[in-house]
Amino acid sequence: MNNSESKKRLLALQKSKFLSVEIQDALRFAIEKLSDGEYQDSQIPKPVMANKRWSQAEENQLIESLLAGNSIELIAANLSRSTNSIFSRLHLLGVISINSSKAIDIKYRDVGSKEKNIELDLNRKCIECAELVGPKRLKKNPNFYRCESCQLQFETLKN
Numbered sequence: 001m002n003n004s005e006s007k008k009r010l011l012a013l014q015k016s017k018f019l020s021v022e023i024q025d026a027l028r029f030a031i032e033k034l035s036d037g038e039y040q041d042s043q044i045p046k047p048v049m050a051n052k053r054w055s056q057a058e059e060n061q062l063i064e065s066l067l068a069g070n071s072i073e074l075i076a077a078n079l080s081r082s083t084n085s086i087f088s089r090l091h092l093l094g095v096i097s098i099n100s101s102k103a104i105d106i107k108y109r110d111v112g113s114k115e116k117n118i119e120l121d122l123n124r125k126c127i128e129c130a131e132l133v134g135p136k137r138l139k140k141n142p143n144f145y146r147c148e149s150c151q152l153q154f155e156t157l158k159n
Contacts, residue, residue, distance in 0.1 A: 007034045048080035054089060063143055094154060095145050126150050
């Protein structure tokens with residue numbers, strides 16, 4: 001039930017003649033708070049990139065920022081996206097798993113380093129089973145965070 005439905009029900013209940021003055025005052029207060037909440041929600045600005053497609057460059061920047069150790073909030077601000085959008089994209093890319101209790105085992109780049117390229121770690125472990133992702137797989141695409149069998153299982157569960 002959304003705020004407007006709740007507000008309508010409270011207004012209808014407030015018109016009842018069987019309610020005490022205290023209950024009518026409480027209903028009036030609740031209706032005012034719902035109205036205030038609707039107004040405040042309408043004033044929250046949406047991120048610039050809300051509802052826009054992700055480009056390959058943005059996805060790469062997302063992964064680089066995560067590997068650099070930046071917070072989700074900072075990444076969201078830099079990409080003009082919401083934090084929910086960042087989480088969703090990381091899940092879609094297979095970097096994080098909502099069902100997994102395992103933490104992401106990644107090596108962060110040295111912040112003082114002036115290198116622009118991410119150093120390829122051929123010993124990266126799968127975020128699902130903790131087995132090696134595999135050097136051939138990582139050379140093919142350095143953004144893989146699952147071994148081949150876990151990625152296949154992930155894709156079948158996603159569909």
